Amino acid sequence: xxxxxxxxxxxxxxxxxxxxxxxxxxxxxxxxxxxxxxxxxxxxxxxxxxxxxxxxxxxxxxxxxxxxxxxxxxxxxxxxxxxxxxxxxxxxxxxxxxxxxxxxxxxxxxxxxxxxxxxxxxxxxxxxxxxxxxxxxxxxxxxxxxxxxxxxxxxxxxxxxxxxxxxxxxxxxxxxxxxxxxxxxxxxxxxxxxxxxxxxxxxxxxxxxxxxxxxxxxxxxxxxxxxxxxxxxxxxxxxxxxxxxxxxxxxxxxxxxxxxxxxxxxxxxxxxxxxxxxxxxxxxxxxxxxxxxxxxxxxxxxxxxxxxxxxxxxxxxxxxxxxxxxxxxxxxxxxxxxxxxxxxxxxxxxxxxxxxxxxxxxxxxxxxxxxxxxxxxxxxxxxxxxxxxxxxxxxxxxxxxxxxxxxxxxxxxxxxxxxxxxxxxxxxxxxxxxxxxxxxxxxxxxxxxxxxxxxxxxxxxxxxxxxxxxxxxxxxxxxxxxxxxx
Amino acid sequence: xxxxxxxxxxxxxxxxxxxxxxxxxxxxxxxxxxxxxxxxxxxxxxxxxxxxxxxxxxxxxxxxxxxxxxxxxxxxxxxxxxxxxxxxxxxxxxxxxxxxxxxxxxxxxxxxxxxxxxxxxxxxxxxxxxxxxxxxxxxxxxxxxxxxxxxxxxxxxxxxxxxxxxxxxxxxxxxxxxxxxxxxxxxxxxxxxxxxxxxxxxxxxxxxxxxxxxxxxxxxxxxxxxxxxxxxxxxxxxxxxxxxxxxxxxxxxxxxxxxxxxxxxxxxxxxxxxxxxxxxxxxxxxxxxxxxxxxxxxxxxxxxxxxxxxxxxxxxxxxxxxxxxxxxxxxxxxxxxxxxxxxxxxxxxxxxxxxxxxxxxxxxxxxxxxxxxxxxxxxxxxxxxxxxxxxxxxxxxxxxxxxxxxxxxxxxxxxxxxxxxxxxxxxxxxxxxxxxxxxxxxxxxxxxxxxxxxxxxxxxxxxxxxxxxxxxx
Numbered sequence: 001x002x003x004x005x006x007x008x009x010x011x012x013x014x015x016x017x018x019x020x021x022x023x024x025x026x027x028x029x030x031x032x033x034x035x036x037x038x039x040x041x042x043x044x045x046x047x048x049x050x051x052x053x054x055x056x057x058x059x060x061x062x063x064x065x066x067x068x069x070x071x072x073x074x075x076x077x078x079x080x081x082x083x084x085x086x087x088x089x090x091x092x093x094x095x096x097x098x099x100x101x102x103x104x105x106x107x108x109x110x111x112x113x114x115x116x117x118x119x120x121x122x123x124x125x126x127x128x129x130x131x132x133x134x135x136x137x138x139x140x141x142x143x144x145x146x147x148x149x150x151x152x153x154x155x156x157x158x159x160x161x162x163x164x165x166x167x168x169x170x171x172x173x174x175x176x177x178x179x180x181x182x183x184x185x186x187x188x189x190x191x192x193x194x195x196x197x198x199x200x201x202x203x204x205x206x207x208x209x210x211x212x213x214x215x216x217x218x219x220x221x222x223x224x225x226x227x228x229x230x231x232x233x234x235x236x237x238x239x240x241x242x243x244x245x246x247x248x249x250x251x252x253x254x255x256x257x258x259x260x261x262x263x264x265x266x267x268x269x270x271x272x273x274x275x276x277x278x279x280x281x282x283x284x285x286x287x288x289x290x291x292x293x294x295x296x297x298x299x300x301x302x303x304x305x306x307x308x309x310x311x312x313x314x315x316x317x318x319x320x321x322x323x324x325x326x327x328x329x330x331x332x333x334x335x336x337x338x339x340x341x342x343x344x345x346x347x348x349x350x351x352x353x354x355x356x357x358x359x360x361x362x363x364x365x366x367x368x369x370x371x372x373x374x375x376x377x378x379x380x381x382x383x384x385x386x387x388x389x390x391x392x393x394x395x396x397x398x399x400x401x402x403x404x405x406x407x408x409x410x411x412x413x414x415x416x417x418x419x420x421x422x423x424x425x426x427x428x429x430x431x432x433x434x435x436x437x438x439x440x441x442x443x444x445x446x447x448x449x450x451x452x453x454x455x456x457x458x459x460x461x462x463x464x465x466x467x468x469x470x471x472x473x474x475x476x477x478x479x480x481x482x483x484x485x486x
Numbered sequence: 487x488x489x490x491x492x493x494x495x496x497x498x499x500x501x502x503x504x505x506x507x508x509x510x511x512x513x514x515x516x517x518x519x520x521x522x523x524x525x526x527x528x529x530x531x532x533x534x535x536x537x538x539x540x541x542x543x544x545x546x547x548x549x550x551x552x553x554x555x556x557x558x559x560x561x562x563x564x565x566x567x568x569x570x571x572x573x574x575x576x577x578x579x580x581x582x583x584x585x586x587x588x589x590x591x592x593x594x595x596x597x598x599x600x601x602x603x604x605x606x607x608x609x610x611x612x613x614x615x616x617x618x619x620x621x622x623x624x625x626x627x628x629x630x631x632x633x634x635x636x637x638x639x640x641x642x643x644x645x646x647x648x649x650x651x652x653x654x655x656x657x658x659x660x661x662x663x664x665x666x667x668x669x670x671x672x673x674x675x676x677x678x679x680x681x682x683x684x685x686x687x688x689x690x691x692x693x694x695x696x697x698x699x700x701x702x703x704x705x706x707x708x709x710x711x712x713x714x715x716x717x718x719x720x721x722x723x724x725x726x727x728x729x730x731x732x733x734x735x736x737x738x739x740x741x742x743x744x745x746x747x748x749x750x751x752x753x754x755x756x757x758x759x760x761x762x763x764x765x766x767x768x769x770x771x772x773x774x775x776x777x778x779x780x781x782x783x784x785x786x787x788x789x790x791x792x793x794x795x796x797x798x799x800x801x802x803x804x805x806x807x808x809x810x811x812x813x814x815x816x817x818x819x820x821x822x823x824x825x826x827x828x829x830x831x832x833x834x835x836x837x838x839x840x841x842x843x844x845x846x847x848x849x850x851x852x853x854x855x856x857x858x859x860x861x862x863x864x865x866x867x868x869x870x871x872x873x874x875x876x877x878x879x880x881x882x883x884x885x886x887x888x889x890x891x892x893x894x895x896x897x898x899x900x901x902x903x904x905x906x907x908x909x910x911x912x913x914x915x916x917x918x919x920x921x922x923x924x925x926x927x928x929x930x931x932x933x934x935x936x937x938x939x940x941x942x943x944x945x946x947x948x949x950x951x952x953x954x955x956x957x958x959x
Contacts, residue, residue: 290500301673379669387924
């Protein structure tokens with residue numbers, strides 16, 4: 001079994017990361033009732049004997065050791081102290097130790113250059129050391145999950161600087177990035193700059209990017225909460241009451257059952273969605289199933305051309321009802337929803353664009369014939385590129401997510417993403433035409449003005465590539481004749 | 487004689503486990519309904535012993551059986567699942583220390599499996615294989631279970647088959663490969679499939695193809711299953727395989743019921759099978775058709791006659807049907823006046839197509855199991871018109887039999903045939919892979935592991951050659 005390390009950078013990255021660890025613990029607690037440190041736990045956690053002054057890792061051995069003290073395979077980086085300190089004071093404090101922590105006090109001022117150039121240089125050694133330490137504690141390191149935002153300074157700047165470092169020092173370890181893109185009405189004025197500069201790095205150095213758009217998360221949260229019954233104060237909560245039909249803890253936005261107690265914070269619901277994404281994506285490599293999907297299979301199947309590694313994701317169902325007797329229609333609905341516009345984690349509509357490839361990762365009580373039936377059913381309404389008409393990758397993991405009988409994560413390499421990128425480009429150009437705020441960036445040591453040009457060129461190239469592919473939609477393409485045998 | 491099995495990848499391990507289970511179930515389970523009347527205890531005992539000798543070793547205490555198998559996967563989950571299921575059966579288990587796994591899977595990447603994992607694993611795998619071979623008093627060859635779609639089964643499988651050929655130049659190697667679904671398993675499956683097939687064709691003695699799509703049809707139409715899991719599919723696969731691999735005797739017609747007491751047993755199963763069914767190095771693909779197949783429930787209410795079974799089976803062969811339901815009875819063997827080579831025509835840019843849809847063979851192996859097997863009339867299977875014109879008449883169809891009912895079926899017949907059946911799926915796969923290749927999609931993933939583009943082209947050429955050879959029978 002392989003291990004993965006989560007690197008969470010900046011305020012957004014750490015908040016999502018924090019939710020991730022809570023939900024990961026909840027998930028393992030629900031499948032692992034005996035408190036044994038097993039292989040699936042070892043992929044994200046270490047088992048540590050804290051009785052010693054210099055705590056040592058307890059080796060996995062024959063998977064029969066009791067859990068002593070779990071430590072997350074995480075590296076937390078922020079250039080402010082607020083969020084990280086809060087995590088370390090919170091209920092999750094015991095899964096982190098301060099050796100895996102890098103903070104500063106002054107923040108990056110929403111400036112990519114400050115994060116990438118200044119802090120990137122200043123902390124390179126230290127970050128490298130912390131990551132090396134985490135990597136050495138892995139038996140077989142497979143993947144880095146990088147979580148950060150694109151709009152701010154620390155997440156986008158220092159986050160992509162860490163990505164460079166990983167690409168440099170761990171060439172054969174996969175780099176998956178969950179990148180949170182700002183909405184069009186984002187309140188950070190320089191967010192288009194930061195996003196475009198960061199994207200250049202993602203395009204070059206990540207193996208796989210899962211873009212997440214703030215607005216899409218807000219919409220999904222609204223969808224879930226509108227299905228919840230209101231309580232007396234008008235606030236929507238997940239309590240099981242007599243007239244409640246949604247099963248507690250089943251909603252994709254819910255933290256129910258985690259170690260976190262007390263009122264949920266406003267962003268928790270949104271962050272839970274992003275955290276579940278990583279959890280669902282890795283489920284098949286952590287748990288048993290009849291058709292396993294290892295992490296390296298995701299890039300292998302979904303990235304037909306280098307650099308076109310941006311995947312649109314959707315997770316269904318958003319919640320499940322208390323009524324456990326589910327007619328089969330509900331299962332088929334889960335598949336349909338996964339392709340609908342309002343379940344995607346970015347504001348885009350894959351149904352009306354061209355699919356290059358699509359992965360369906362199922363968990364729980366689903367059989368291969370259910371998948372095949374639904375692929376046949378959905379295929380006519382989807383457009384696949386002519387050389388990949390059967391571009392489906394499927395996986396079956398037997399362990400369902402907490403609170404649900406089954407779930408589906410759909411990952412698609414779809415040209416619809418070019419709209420998101422196009423809008424970002426427009427916003428960038430609006431500022432850049434007047435060179436607004438550019439001096440804030442060029443003041444930073446090491447930052448060249450040319451960086452702006454090369455980054456926007458890279459983005460334009462990416463949009464162009466997707467456009468060229470989308471232009472092939474519906475067109476019949478002349479086949480090149482096959483080899484002839486004399 | 488004994489067969490050493492190699493189980494590769496998730497698919498190979500699942501099938502291997504299922505097959506051993508069935509072999510031992512079938513050998514130990516005595517259904518009183520049939521056995522009182524047909525098979526005497528001496529023959530039963532012989533059957534038992536042969537199954538054990540061929541596929542199992544007894545440990546020192548003599549009580550528990552170990553499968554003669556080496557398990558190989560690049561990732562541990564599938565192996566540990568198969569191991570624990572075998573243990574649960576209480577009848578057999580896998581030998582200790584004969585499992586090889588790495589920590590990182592091949593990620594559906596044939597090149598990763600073939601160029602990296604394969605060479606790295608070979609030395610230790612060879613150790614295990616040798617250890618297993620040394621346990622055999624009389625060793626007759628290797629049986630390799632793998633899939634074509636994934637990275638480990640296909641990539642590592644192709645590498646290991648090639649290396650086994652070098653290390654054991656005189657042993658028989660039979661590969662059992664699972665053909666992926668037409669859609670929706672692994673996106674790069676068509677690349678992986680042609681790369682694997684082109685390599686296996688060089689080093690394997692025979693390749694038995696089992697198609698997931700057809701197996702799923704069997705599960706839904708014949709077995710009446712609504713929710714089909716991989717376990718169901720694997721059970722059908724192991725039923726088909728076991729019906730050939732279990733002990734058999736040479737058939738001689740027109741004798742009385744006692745003939746089998748003196749009939750010769752087929753000892754060198756793999757060798758004889760390959761010799762009979764794969765007589766020419768250009769034709770190595772085999773498919774399995776069997777009859778009857780149904781759920782256990784309906785089995786209790788069904789009776790069959792040999793005449794009926796064989797009539798259906800023969801039509802399945804010539805009409806190329808994968809199951810007894812929905813056979814096209816219109817297909818007839820053409821009259822000899824129709825000259826050979828006219829059966830196919832190929833317009834430019836189109837796939838070769840059968841004018842008459844008659845499915846031509848090179849060789850067939852018919853295995854009959856069950857009550858009154860000596861009463862069956864097999865003239866229709868020895869018709870020389872079933873085969874390509876150059877096949878010498880009289881040696882194209884081999885018949886094996888055993889009076890013991892197999893796996894609860896009172897009578898059952900299986901046909902292992904080297905025929906044109908694989909042309910259609912192979913053509914489909916090559917077309918898909920070629921479309922992808924001309925757009926250079928996914929090629930960079932393979933080049934990353936040091937594969938050259940020429941490697942693809944060579945494999946395309948090799949598979950096109952296979953299609954051509956079979957089409958022009």
